[in-house]
Amino acid sequence: MSFTLQQNQLLSPLLGDEEITGLFSVEADLAAMQSFEVALAIAQAKEGFISREAAQTIEENIGQFKPNYEKLGLGMARDGISVPALVTQLKEQVSPNIHFGATSQDAIDTSFMLRGKATFLILLSRLENIFEHLDTLDAAFGTNKLMARTRMQAALQFTVADRISTWSTGIRESVAALKSCRFPVQFGGPIGLLIEFGDRSYALKADLAERLGLEVQEQNWHASRGNIVAMANACSHITGALGKFGIDFCLMAQDDFSELKFTGSGTSSVMKHKQNPIQAEALVTLARFNATLVSGVHQSLVHEQERSGAAWTLEWMLLPQMIVAAGASTRIAIQLLNDTTAIGLEP
Amino acid sequence: MSFTLQQNQLLSPLLGDEEITGLFSVEADLAAMQSFEVALAIAQAKEGFISREAAQTIEENIGQFKPNYEKLGLGMARDGISVPALVTQLKEQVSPNIHFGATSQDAIDTSFMLRGKATFLILLSRLENIFEHLDTLDAAFGTNKLMARTRMQAALQFTVADRISTWSTGIRESVAALKSCRFPVQFGGPIGLLIEFGDRSYALKADLAERLGLEVQEQNWHASRGNIVAMANACSHITGALGKFGIDFCLMAQDDFSELKFTGSGTSSVMKHKQNPIQAEALVTLARFNATLVSGVHQSLVHEQERSGAAWTLEWMLLPQMIVAAGASTRIAIQLLNDTTAIGLEP
Amino acid sequence: MSFTLQQNQLLSPLLGDEEITGLFSVEADLAAMQSFEVALAIAQAKEGFISREAAQTIEENIGQFKPNYEKLGLGMARDGISVPALVTQLKEQVSPNIHFGATSQDAIDTSFMLRGKATFLILLSRLENIFEHLDTLDAAFGTNKLMARTRMQAALQFTVADRISTWSTGIRESVAALKSCRFPVQFGGPIGLLIEFGDRSYALKADLAERLGLEVQEQNWHASRGNIVAMANACSHITGALGKFGIDFCLMAQDDFSELKFTGSGTSSVMKHKQNPIQAEALVTLARFNATLVSGVHQSLVHEQERSGAAWTLEWMLLPQMIVAAGASTRIAIQLLNDTTAIGLEP
């Protein structure tokens, strides 16, 4: 699963996230699938399912592997996944013992989990950064007066600290959603049974998971996509919580309100006097984008039989985009908080 | 929040859920809001914010309260919420001390949480029931042969137990999503500050929560809707996991497969020989329905300022429907498992 | 298809539409299905497929038909549609010759088209009414000064007429979407072929359509749901165009802007000074509601084989709600335009 959004040279500076997009490049996908194959070989050698020599060969040769991208593309068009073509190349260039007992979905889902986990660590760290920025703003402007507004009408006066506290509450909820995500290895073989490994199958899977820094689950999740849905939910929750901050920012920055001052703002091609809250608007856009896409990931829970090409492929088209959007949202929020030079009125 | 779906006399027998729909009737909503007001009065009396006599009056008189529905409706059309009109009636009929320091959203959100929690206990219990039925089927037919199918093609043979295990895994994931839902009281007053209650505000809120059997959160969540989104996610996860069971059921019941036999099936107005897997199709429908609606609940995370009429009202139009759909889905799945008389081929 | 939303006594005064909800009541659905059966019988008698006496009996007896709702509900739960149970009752009470050569979907889809067409005439008329109100506002305040705003920042000054013109443009686009909807009769028999009627099948269908005031299409559309999608698109376009008006209204009504004055506004249970733009917020809510649900109607285009219970039923759960939301949106917009007492600043 390496679908990348926001690669566009013109749009990515606004809506993209270089660091996270990198994790969903073709190269990163292939690298993660190779990590899976190597860890699998080592674990299998330890349990005696392939020879120690075979595992060593795989571990040593993998660095020299040169994917033939054209053949991978042809394989994708024919097989709906690149793994059969990739495994053919790996068997030729690396070792015939690679990918033993595994199915394509094992490599693809595990590759996604490896990069999903890496992403989520980045997101968590950025969200912590956002809390620090909010604390800084609170320290600087928390006691300033601000009009509380309900139903888009002035309600009663409160303080900047009160508004910041609402932002923090919402973002903290999204952190909890993020922390509820699981990143288990996928290993089930063609129909999920790991028949070749008999009563050692769970031990083998657990060892594989540990080598990859992933969790292990009793059952395969080829057709049970709760881990995927949880990630989609968390990404949309993050963009939603930051979208709430974004719309508040836009409203506070309205000329007639003057509740907020910021630098680094957008300019107009014609109206030079304007200072547009571009980044705050982008937070709203990203929130609505993910709130749209999350629907499709839930649709893909209707995953027929042991493996649904239709439902599984839909995940690839949606989830990486949602993750990049969540990344972009955190990146932009940090920038926006950095660029904020005043909130509220001095008391 | 008492929007009821599936009230339709003709459609509710298929797509509705009488028990859960009842929890989202106007009457149940009003009853829950009254419970909130009574518990609030008692907690406030204990803390000395209103007199013990006032609280006692409220507790005693609430049973005689007769809502004037016409005026509530007029209030709704004017105010966008029924609470101002309701509080006027409560103050007249019950006590002028009712609703002290509270805002409409406190009553509405808490009422929803009370009924949300009741619903989720029902859902959990039904999901347990589903696991029992799956165990029964497993005991009866688990060793039968079944063709594992990937990408809608026969893959390799496995057993009925293997297929049932996949269903269980998916449903168990949805149970985890359900268990991650929080049901906190809402109590913040007009702009979330509970100013009237000074440093006793948290203690008061905690006491209120305990009397209602709800959780307490440090901050108000007037504009931080993570609890709402978590519920929507869980409902869609449940219908999605059961939708996967539903589509598998439909595919197994295909004439040419004969992998599954069932009773209680649908008939055709013309083709008398047909046995339609109506309930299994309905599981797919309900999954796609909730996967559609979940998007709107995520959209409502973009909740501007201290209270957004636009975003909040959208929750009312979506979430109760999603909850009823989740209820209907569990009800139908139990029926379908009950009606299943054979799976797979004897070994 | 008679799923009614917004039946809720408390919510419907704000979010419902009594006139259009009535068209989607169980009674209206049954009445429309009876109209279909009567027109079918008359057309069939004319072509000689049933006797003139039979048709006359059907026409005369239909007025006395008393549906047994309990049995219809049981039929729904069993068959996924109420028509088999309904036809049984009609054959008993009215005539055994009723429903000849038809399938349940013919009655259900045609009933929906009859009520869809009635709804759309109401919507068109209300949209005309909205244009009149906009003209009235334009006449009264068109030359007033108003700040044009882009990206939520003051741009350059223009006039109220300019802003009104934008609203009109958007609403006119939604009228075009509405006018592109087709309302054809559905008549195909069990598998769409109308075998019983040989080379007279198209003539029969055309005659049936004419009697019902519907269009006729060469092919049955049992599994080709473009007519349904077009209606969903139009409803969401209407609520979207009026949602644009709603958000502009909310922004203009902000205290610090004072660009708009209105009466009939919402009150707060606590903050008596507030004048909330409840109806304008509701327009935004309804826009986001329909923009959410339209997704599910598009999902139901994936309608397998000759009739998909899963996809077809999903339409019932979504489209009537969307139509009522479109109705509510037009109703609210008219009210809001009526209640608007000033826009912009006198020049």
Added chain:
Amino acid sequence: MSFTLQQNQLLSPLLGDEEITGLFSVEADLAAMQSFEVALAIAQAKEGFISREAAQTIEENIGQFKPNYEKLGLGMARDGISVPALVTQLKEQVSPNIHFGATSQDAIDTSFMLRGKATFLILLSRLENIFEHLDTLDAAFGTNKLMARTRMQAALQFTVADRISTWSTGIRESVAALKSCRFPVQFGGPIGLLIEFGDRSYALKADLAERLGLEVQEQNWHASRGNIVAMANACSHITGALGKFGIDFCLMAQDDFSELKFTGSGTSSVMKHKQNPIQAEALVTLARFNATLVSGVHQSLVHEQERSGAAWTLEWMLLPQMIVAAGASTRIAIQLLNDTTAIGLEP
């Protein structure tokens, strides 16, 4: 608007569309914006708003324009659009008279319309091609017997021609949706008024439109996004109609049915005997993808004031992807029809 999907080297061979993706590349976007600027200059010279020499200079120099991509990217991040930075470069390298009286949105929306129109011609042509393929299959296998199936159960026997006719009906409906799309020029200046051009503004716009092969509309559509929504609807309709064909293909190709034979199918990395209907599954995926994304485009109808950065940017993130998905869907359907070697049973 040049957001490109399916650029991924591994996924695009399955899910992408090289021809249409090319139309949404950065280069194609910049080229189309330059066409807009040139046509605008020529039209303005004709009407006397800029000198003929200025227009000639623009026309002659545009071919030598070398965009500085880095500065465009920086502009995008700062301004939310690349046009201010682009215009700066164009004024420096081409002529200071370029972009006179226009606003960024004029260039961006018109660029999108130019490429939208080009895409839609491609789609129309491919859909015609699909009808030809269906005719070919009908000629070859139309009289073969096939089981009609409703609610996933065998109904009655009909012929392959009957099933093909249903496919055609659905696809023809999507062609009608496509043909209802309008491709007007966008030209309104900063706040939509074209003040600089007085009573010649419509004539100028009409001339500009004609030079670009686009339509002209009386009003600007900066904040009235019906043209965008119509395109999104049509794209989702196309993928939906072909998704119906895709799911039917998958079901017919099931081993136990043997109703359809095809070549060019997918292989499994492990189960060599399998013949997976990869392309048919992809049609279902693309249908569900567009049915998901269409929701967000409808959400963006809530476009506040004269220009909403939040709503407009959301279109960029969704619509190009939907168009590419529609393209991929037509490409795959043609391939699939080509690869179909038998349908139904000989009579």
